[in-house]
Amino acid sequence: MKIALFTFVLTVLSSWAYADDYKVYWRCLDGHLEAMEAHAKLNGEETPLYIHYQSTKQPAWQSTPISLRSLVNLPLNTQNGDFVVLGNKKQWLLNCVGEVHHNPVYHHGNVIFSVTRNAYSCPLIPQECQAKPASQ
Structure with a gap:
């Protein structure tokens, strides 16, 4: 029984030591942050979204x-300014590039997909983040 409990505690602690939670946002045209949905319509069907990243290990x-x-688990060695790519399990959307930002105020960092910079042509940008048509 003690071995099983020790193994369980060790498993939980090792998962905490390996990964950290990051909140995923869109930075809209007006500068506000919009939380990213976990699913999106890609190629005509609803699919779960994934963050693809390069690990140093x-x-x-x-x-x-x-x-x-709107949380993802990234390794603890993720650096401020690292770039990530949005997509589904098998497909990367290379026009949807986000950047990791460590936030000293919150217990988790942020992954931000800016619609004015690295993700400006991403097909998954929500309507709330796109430019409003100018009324004439």
Whole structure:
């Protein structure tokens, strides 16, 4: 029983030591942040969204799903300013590039997809973040 409890505690602690939660946002044209949805319509069907990132510990790119609370787990060695790519499990959207920002105020960092910079032509930008047509 003690071994099982020790194994469980060690498993929980090792997962906390490996990954940290990051909140995923769109930075809209007017500058406000909009939380990213966990699913989007890609190629005509609803699909879960993933963040693809380069880990310094492994040579291959890794991916992690976006949760319903707009959170992703990224490794603890993720640096401020690292770039990530949005997509589904098998497809990367190379015109949807986000940037990691560590936030000293909150217990988690942010991954921000700016519609005016690296994600300006992303097909998943929500309507709330796009420019309003000018009325004449």
